[in-house]
Amino acid sequence: MTSQVVTLGNRPEPSAPAVVPYKENWSEWLDRHSRQLFITPAIVMILIFAIFPTIASLIIAFSRIRLTGGGYTVRFVGFQNFYKQFVGNEQVHFLGKFTSMSGLGWFVSAIFIGTMLWWLYKALKQGTTVIGFIGRLITAAMVIGIALLLSATVLSGNQWGTLGTTLFFVFLGCAIQFFIGLGLAFVCSQPIRGRSFFRVVFFIPLMITPLGVGYAFRMIADTTKGPFAPAWQWIGLGNFAWSSDPWAARFFIVIGDSWQWIPFVFVIMLAALENISREQIEAGHVDGASSWQIFREITWPQIIPVAATVMLIRVIEAFKIVDLPNIMTSGGPGIATESMTLHAVFAWRANDYGQSAAVAYLLLFVTVVICSSFFNYVVLNQLRKK
Amino acid sequence: MFLKKAILGTLLAGAAAVFGVTAASAGPYDGVTVKIMTRPGKVIAQRIIDRGEEFSKATGAKIVVTEVPFAELFQKIQTDWSTGTNSIDVGVFASGWAVELAGAGLLEDLSPYVAKDTKLDVNDIAPYFREINQKIGGKTMLITIDGDFQMIYYRKDILEKAGLQPPKTWEDYLAVAKAIHGQDMNGDSKPDYGSCIFKKRNAQSYFAISTVAAGLVQSKGTGEGLFFDAKTMKPKINNEAWATAFRLYKATGEFGPPDELNHDIGDTRALVTSGRCGLVIDWGDIGPLSIEPDAKVIKDKMYAAINPGWKKVLDTATGKLVPCDAKSCPYAVDGVNYSPFGAFGGWAGAINAKSPAKVKQAAYDFLSYMNQAAQSNVDVTIGWTGYNAYRNSQLDNIDLWVKAGFSADAAKNYLGAIKSSLNNPNMSSDFRIPGAQQYTGVILDRELARYLAGEITVEEALKNIETGWEEVTEDFGRDKQRDLYKLSLGITN
């Protein structure tokens, strides 16, 4: 039941002994089956421990589950859990509030729609497979959908829901983490003194348990008893509470998230930078190229693949952001800092497993489309260029 | 792999040897282990551990206390019991949570145990806890170890200095808060706050708003119910009474700390104990907390009063507010309708129906031991236990409290406030029906938070709550919910 992925792909090993039947010993047997043996443990474990719960939770997403004395009862409710998020009474919570769209909103959506249509047209013109085109269609539809959503909510002066908040955390957070992480890695790759010290120090935030980071930042950001309380008073913001202002609260959470995750980008980008051969850079210097030119022409192309992998992993993790908003603000003020995972957690704590799973699957859908678009159209492109 | 297993095995064996507890001496429950799950830390759990050791010495039963973070406690117990893991025999949690578990048939009916118990003296337990809080559908399902409901506390010294009376109505509360806001209350010459009420999302604001609203919504006694019309199970929420309560709750924020929207009860209590609040809503804990060494600034200064009332009440027929008179509010005192809110219900122990009989008996005996006057009358006077008074003998015996460190006057005031709350025939009951967490923790709490943050108007908030509640009710089945709601209010017909 478990090894099919491997066995199905199995072709006769070219180097395998062809005819002579003889009794092989176990190490030869091992070697002959190494193809499968290498990958089977991982596939089997993922199949058993990940596929089963994934499908089970998909079933939950389409039903109402209740834990009872004898285990649980399942009542199938179709798309009701999803329907609720888009048009039912969770709409404002999930998507945001809509009124008429502002001029800016129309303008921005028009730009996005135009770009996507042009991109699709280009793909068609260059020739693409049917599946490839369907993939592009899905990507384009999602980009247009998100653009319309943001235009109708935040650009028109309305509140956005947990979807918008999640995207804000992901895109702003990952951008900040990437640029600062890369910048620090670049600085650290210079011939500096005390590099081991700086490396270990810069790496520390990643080691703290995410809950701990949440609490530490809650303590530090406290404007009445935190370390910066006197500073707040002094600049006349003694009566300003970041936690009561939606945007300030969102930015504080992004800061906390970045504090923890910049080290991740930093460490890996540093390794990538150090891998670049010095000769090329020296040659560039000798040719009289400026530092910026050297970075753009020599360094950047070489670190792109690593950068792409790092960002892919980072984006996937960022979509699941939950500890920081949960601990720092509990999603408040209002629903301003509630991410989709937190939305699912709140529903889950109230025993509303169906809705919780539905929100999680919507998150899965958004993440898969965005990540696979990123993977297919950015990472693979870069790898092809090499 | 074998090596790893061997190492693992050795380590585990070593750990077991180091931490294993040797068996206790002979007693009726030798060899019986009772596994209790509750929330972590000193509060609530530590006293169970201490009393557990005493109990094992006396009876031979081993009491093992497992602590789980508060946010995950209910889910943990529910999954453990309903999936048949049954690694827990006793859950100590909020009495309101038990309804859902009892509905699924997971709880042992303790009525026969109570009937046989000679030491418990069940009639000493205050009526609200005995009849409403411990019972589900007329059967005793829980044993109370902590009595919870909300009161208000005021700084007596500050109010006296300003020549103000303790608030009797919520309008008074606002006026007093306004009058004393900005004064220095703890001698650090920095302005302090008139009122501190936790308003953080997904925390305790649901309790506070219910406390504020109770006197406006419920006027016909406990059986009327605060949240639904007991006849139709229609939400009693989208009306002027709740709107007024919402507005007042938000208005108290003007006289509170600037980041009150992000304060949960822990933050509020930290401010209270450092003497920065003039008025607060809280459970009984503030009393014992105020005599702790950390709270020197407020020792014998924090006085309690019954939850303030209102001079108008809701007319359920029209959804409008009408002035209080003999007909509209039969229980009013001086024209003010009081309704103390039994918030949270207090920590109580429930027993897993599927545990072995001997374990259940031992577990019951232990819970009874915790509850008996000999033990609990000491425990409730100690601040760090987190236990609040729930027995009449605790409320009548001032010496107990003076011995614990109260001044006679403060003790008299504290116990007086508790007694007048508990004996109020119009005390309002917390949510005690299945889905309570969905009704309150998700829907009410979220809409309230959005209103407080200025995202929506009070009308929108109440409308959303009404729609949300109706959906949950439909989902669980209206008739079933109505019957359970009636039972939870003590209506038996």
Place this chain on the structure above:
Amino acid sequence: MTTLKHDIDKRTLMQRVFEPRRMGRMAPATAVIVYTVLILWAAFVIFPIYWVVITSFKLPIHVNAGPVYLPFIDFTPSLHAWNYLVVESFNDTARSYLNSIIISLCATALCVAIGSMAAYALARIEYKPRLGVILMFVALLAGAMAVVGLAGIDWRIVFAAAGALFFLLVRAIGNRFKRRLGNGDILFWIISQRILPPIVVIIPIYMMFQSVGLVDTHLGLILAYCVVNLPIVVWLMHDFFVTIPIDMEESAQLDGATRFAIFWEIVLPLTKPGLAATTLLVLILNWNEYLLAVFLSTSNAQTMPILVAAMNAGDRGILWWTMCVVIVVMIIPVIAMAVLLQRFIAKGVLLGAVKG
């Protein structure tokens, strides 16, 4: 580099300030900027940690009444929180600590072993599973689970039947499916296992573990952690393996070495830095994991992160001081580990894709 070595610096002042005298050195202006950045960032990183550390020595009153910054000057440090955690509740703390160590070490070892083998295979061997068969497998699994969930038939029977049906179908019509997937698809499938928020799979995992008796055991948590982090190991290690020149492996193969021998004796030693970095990362993730730990452990296998959450005592507020002690205690072994592994990582190469 050598050309500039010993001449007298004839450059203009501007050049002297803004251009490095030679490679491997920084120009003074750059140095100023670089060190400013480094020190500022170090301060930004260290300050929260400093705050956590000093808070662990504060009395509640010092935390609640407003900020105090310097021990011995602003306030008198107190060991009460440390005393509570490491003396009064020594048993709980030590048990959780030991659990955390056992579970995260074993899970990391298992995960890195299995994951790097799979990553190596995906980097060197071409797999071509048939798409149709996979879809069939998933559909059957879903169907079987729906039957178990809705009809309430014993799960063992249903899954045995589904398994048998699957093998029959593969034999019968497996070859009809023409479309195959490649290694890239397998890789993406593996990483996609990390996308779903863990909260929704907790109950199914719990039920699964419960039915085989893995709840509250070390083995259960080890397996769960291993699976959760496999995708990261596979991805990071794959990127690394593809950059190792294949020549050495080919010549070893000609000499008759088995694949396992090649992997163990040639490939793994070459990837030490990557292995070290991946191990450290996975170790950190395992060490800090909270949600699975809360649900899959009750008391026997309770780990440290639960203690952090436990210090939020709900209606009694957060015990900042004790919580900070837990955070500090938790971070010490990880820093030790990082310093230990830093030797390997600092060699430079981590993700070899760069050399490609």
